[in-house]
Amino acid sequence: MAAIINFIAFTExxxxxxxxxxxxxxxxxxxxRKGIITVGAVIGILAPLLQKLGxxxxxxxxxxxxxxDIAGGLGLHRADVVQYLRPEIIGFVLxxxxxALIFKDYRxxxxxxxFVRFILGVFAMIGALVFLGCPWRxxxxxxxxxxxxxxxxxxxxxxIWIGTLFLKNxxxxxxxxxxxxxxxxxxxxxMAGFLILMLIYPQVAQEPKSGVLFYSVKGPGxxxxxxxxAIGSGLIxxxxxxxxxxxxxxxxxxxxxxKQVHLLSGVIALIAAALVMxxxxxxxxxxxxxxxxxxNLHIWNFIGMALAGLAxxxxxxxxxxxxFLSGEGDGDAAVFVFxxxxxxAFAHNFGLASSPAGLGPHGMAAVAAGFAACLFxxxxxxxxx
Amino acid sequence: xxxxIDARGLSCPQPVLMFMDATKSSADKEFIVLVDxxxxxxxxxxxxxxxxxxxxxxxxxxxxxLDIVRPL
Numbered sequence: 265m266a267a268i269i270n271f272i273a274f275t276e277x278x279x280x281x282x283x284x285x286x287x288x289x290x291x292x293x294x295x296x297r298k299g300i301i302t303v304g305a306v307i308g309i310l311a312p313l314l315q316k317l318g319x320x321x322x323x324x325x326x327x328x329x330x331x332x333d334i335a336g337g338l339g340l341h342r343a344d345v346v347q348y349l350r351p352e353i354i355g356f357v358l359x360x361x362x363x364a365l366i367f368k369d370y371r372x373x374x375x376x377x378x379f380v381r382f383i384l385g386v387f388a389m390i391g392a393l394v395f396l397g398c399p400w401r402x403x404x405x406x407x408x409x410x411x412x413x414x415x416x417x418x419x420x421x422x423x424i425w426i427g428t429l430f431l432k433n434x435x436x437x438x439x440x441x442x443x444x445x446x447x448x449x450x451x452x453x454x455m456a457g458f459l460i461l462m463l464i465y466p467q468v469a470q471e472p473k474s475g476v477l478f479y480s481v482k483g484p485g486x487x488x489x490x491x492x493x494a495i496g497s498g499l500i501x502x503x504x505x506x507x508x509x510x511x512x513x514x515x516x517x518x519x520x521x522x523k524q525v526h527l528l529s530g531v532i533a534l535i536a537a538a539l540v541m542x543x544x545x546x547x548x549x550x551x552x553x554x555x556x557x558x559x560n561l562h563i564w565n566f567i568g569m570a571l572a573g574l575a576x577x578x579x580x581x582x583x584x585x586x587x588f589l590s591g592e593g594d595g596d597a598a599v600f601v602f603x604x605x606x607x608x609a610f611a612h613n614f615g616l617a618s619s620p621a622g623l624g625p626h627g628m629a630a631v632a633a634g635f636a637a638c639l640f641x642x643x644x645x646x647x648x649x
Numbered sequence: 650x651x652x653x654i655d656a657r658g659l660s661c662p663q664p665v666l667m668f669m670d671a672t673k674s675s676a677d678k679e680f681i682v683l684v685d686x687x688x689x690x691x692x693x694x695x696x697x698x699x700x701x702x703x704x705x706x707x708x709x710x711x712x713x714x715l716d717i718v719r720p721l
Contacts (some may be wrong), residue, residue, distance in 0.1 A: 295691045313707045369687045371711060376660070431662060439658030485672075514661065521662060522669070526695060580660050594660075 292367070294507035297529060303508040304530035308498045308537025311404050314352070316545050321556025322408040323499070324538075325352055326401035326582035328392035329557075329570075331601070332608035332617075334487050337478050340605070341612035345471060346601030349458050351491050353587065353623035355498015357455040360506035361589025362499070370450030377437035380641055381596050385603020386610065387634035388575035388583070393608060393617035394568025394627050396421070396558055398583045399576075402569065403531065405539035405558065408549035415562045419569035424516045425576020426570075431521065435578070437645060440596060448593025451601070462491065469533070471496035472620065484557055487508035506592055511585035513576040514550050531587025559622050568618070568627075571634045578641055651679035654688060657712060664689040672700070672705070672711045682715040690715065 283453070293299045312325025312362050323329055329346075334349030364370035397405060402420060405413035465475030472481055480486040488494065504507045504510075508530065515527035542548040551561045576582050579600050581589060586604075589597035611617040616630040624630075654666035664684050671680060684690050688715045690713040694704045697717045705716040 292691070296688075327675065351703070367687075371686060376658070431666065436659070436663055440660070441658065459690070500676070509661075509691070517662065522696060522698065522699075580662075 292507060293637050294504055295509070297526060300508045300510060300526060300530035301533040302562060303504045303510045305535030305537040306504060306540075307400070307501055307510070308534040309541055310406070310501060311400075312538055312541035312545055312547055313409075313425075314494065314497055314546060316451070317493055318487055320413055320484040320487040321488050321492075321547075322405040322410055323397070323401055323403055323484065323557060325497075326397050326404070326606070327356075327587060328339045328389055328398035328604065329396075329401060329484065330606045331389065331583065332611070333480075334607045335608045335622055336409075336480070336485060336612070338480050339476075340609035342478075343612040343617075344478075344485075345480050346612070347472075347478040347480045348485045348488055349462050349477060350488070351459065351462070352498035353638040354455040355460050355495040355504070356502035356584070356587045357452050357591040359429075359499040359502020359504075360588040361449075361452040363500075363503040363506040363585075363591035365523065368430040369506070370448065370593050372443045373440040374443050374447065374593070374599075375441040376439060376596050377645070378596050378599040380437055380605070380645065381600040382424070382603035383637055384641065386577045386607035387598040388572045388579065389604040389607030390611050390616055390630050390634055391423075391568045391571030391575060392583070393611045394623065394631055395565050396618050397615040398550040398572070399569075400534075400584055403512065403535050404538055405555070407535050407546045407548075407556025407558050408542050408556040408557055410563070411550070411552050412555060412558050412560050412565050413563035416569040419566035421516050422514075422566070423570035423575075424513055424577045425520055426574050428517055428520045430578065431517075434646040435642050436647060437580075440594075442472075443595065446540075448596060450532075451590040451595070459495070491640055502588060502591060505584065506588045506630040510587070510588075511582050513573065513582040514585065516573075516599065519521075558621060559618055559620075560622055561622060563573040564618070564623055564627070564631075572637065574642075575634070576640045578638060620636070650677050651681055651682070652677045653681045655683045656693070657683050657685040659684075659689070660686070661692050663686060665692050666715070668693050668696060678719050678721075680715075680717040680719075682717060683712060685712045686714065687713075689713075693717075 315324040331350045331352035388437035402416040515531040518524040586597045613627040
């Protein structure tokens with residue numbers, strides 16, 4: 265025990281000492297316009313490549329789908345087609361932690377209405393699974409020629425716009441508190457634990473279970489890039505996205521609230537890069553019909569993503585951003601992420617998630633409950649600071 | 650006179666919203682914004698610079714103090 269405490273103290277002193285120097289020497293290139301465009305382009309290049317290497321169609325990276333797959337891999341739901349501990353997500357958190365430590369941007373903090381954030385995470389995920397994708401996947405679906413994504417993106421922007429109305433009227437979840445250095449390490453440690461579980465219990469061909477972990481033998485959960493390529497890509501994206509604060513929700517929120525296009529330029533770069541990559545790799549297929557892991561119920565693509573957008577706006581970040589925040593010490597973002605994972609378990613256990621066949625049997629009721637919860641949060645949690 | 654905005658512990662977009670509101674409600678030329686994350690420091694700086702303000706950033710331990718001066 266004493267050795268662990270000494271190790272943590274040593275790590276902390278190391279960061280406060282040597283690495284601080286490095287952090288100050290390097291100007292944060294990624295916070296510039298060129299930087300955010302670079303990050304969007306890197307995601308836009310890596311995601312279609314991951315798809316080529318095995319990830320599901322138009323799902324090179326999807327934070328919602330991958331969170332849902334993680335819930336399945338852990339057996340929190342038993343939808344046997346979506347069970348896999350996605351290494352990209354593990355890489356996101358660990359890459360973000362590395363960037364935050366090296367550049368002296370790591371701050372262990374928590375206490376800004378964590379349970380509210382958990383609930384927002386639950387309903388954000390439920391909304392995203394009605395559409396079938398997080399904002400990143402909406403962009404990737406668009407750049408793969410899936411026009412259903414246009415409805416999803418329109419819904420996302422509508423939901424964010426509703427969120428900005430609350431923000432303008434004083435909505436906020438209060439201040440965070442500083443906490444123990446080690447408290448902020450818990451999320452990265454949990455992710456490292458998931459990786460260790462994958463190494464101890466690797467996938468066995470055609471077996472639905474390996475030790476404690478569940479593995480899909482068919483469906484999207486069975487489609488995945490090789491583990492080390494997936495985690496490597498995750499680490500790269502986590503590292504640069506932490507530095508740039510890349511956020512799809514923030515892109516539209518800042519445009520609506522402040523007429524700022526900084527984050528939006530990263531989103532546009534992602535679409536452009538992914539479009540070029542999909543054309544090169546032969547993964548571009550235009551149309552509404554027969555798109556991979558998608559349905560074409562236009563109204564529900566719109567409404568599902570509107571719920572997700574509202575929840576993201578109220579929580580202060582898209583799923584990707586929440587994951588990067590959870591890697592740099594933000595305990596509230598970690599609660600949101602686990603809210604999303606829990607939400608996906610509800611979504612599949614209760615029949616709320618859509619599938620290419622259409623809506624889940626209780627998807628509409630869940631979306632209504634989600635809007636009720638978000639509106640309750642938005643209307644009642646206002647405070648003048 | 651200067652207006653001080655304590656946005657420590659708040660995450661985006663709150664610090665930017667508070668700064669923007671202050672520039673509307675106050676006639677002061679100088680604003681001091683206190684934040685405790687790099688993201689907030691960058692966001693407030695970007696917002697201020699887009700309004701042609703000059704921004705001077707000072708790091709104090711884990712926090713930042715932004716001295717923002719409005720153009721005449």
